[in-house]
Amino acid sequence: MTAASTLVTWTTILTVAGTAIAGDVLTAKAMRNIGDLDIIRAKSGLSGAIKAVVGSTTFLLGVLCMALSFFSLLFTLSNVDVSLAAPASASLTFIGNAVAAKLFLHENVDRRRWLAALFVCAGVALLAK
């Protein structure tokens, strides 16, 4: 593998992971702002809950990022072996989400959650072997 193709491989994998992380964080942020869906559904019914979710700009941005992640994964899979692309992007997404959740969602990512992210990341990488 040449240096140029290695650069392309990892740029596409990082794009998949980056857009997936942005999608997850934006969606989580939107759901936190909207509030407990169980309570909303009890008050306004299923249609009220759907309206609350679909009416959130943050949620729509999150879905857009998820769609971008999906299409960049398709692009990556057309250039990179699935045995590298799938576990590498999934593992990076797990670690990146832990960092992004701490930075942007101010979640309490304690030792237990870091360990969980690392274990899941390593586990996903091993599943591809």
Added chain:
Amino acid sequence: MKHTLTPQRYLILLCVMLTASVGDTLLSHGMSQVGPVSIHHLGLLFVALKNPWVISGILLLLGFFASYLTALSWADLTFVLPSTAFGYVVVALLSRFWLHETISFYRWLGIILIVCGVGFVANGPSLTEKAQPAEAAQ
């Protein structure tokens, strides 16, 4: 206050775990029946939408998204995400015991690591304490 989950909410997390993995498996099975789709024969995608396995897969993935969003409305992202990873374990176990595929030593090790990772967060609080409660939507 420690945020623990009610049995109903654990059920939602179980839906998150199962619907994604089983949905992907059903889609994969359906698409293997439809055959390869090339850029010149995109019409085949509409044929795929008539396949019962593909339809079931799409319905399950819609169920996954609904339960994932519900879980995110009362739990942290770093609590919910490891649960979604448990789906990989479900797929591996389905392939071993239903499709009788061989699982290598590395895959068993991966399964054990993911189970441990999910176990770490499952015992902890589901939501980070905030000074001010989140504002509900209109």
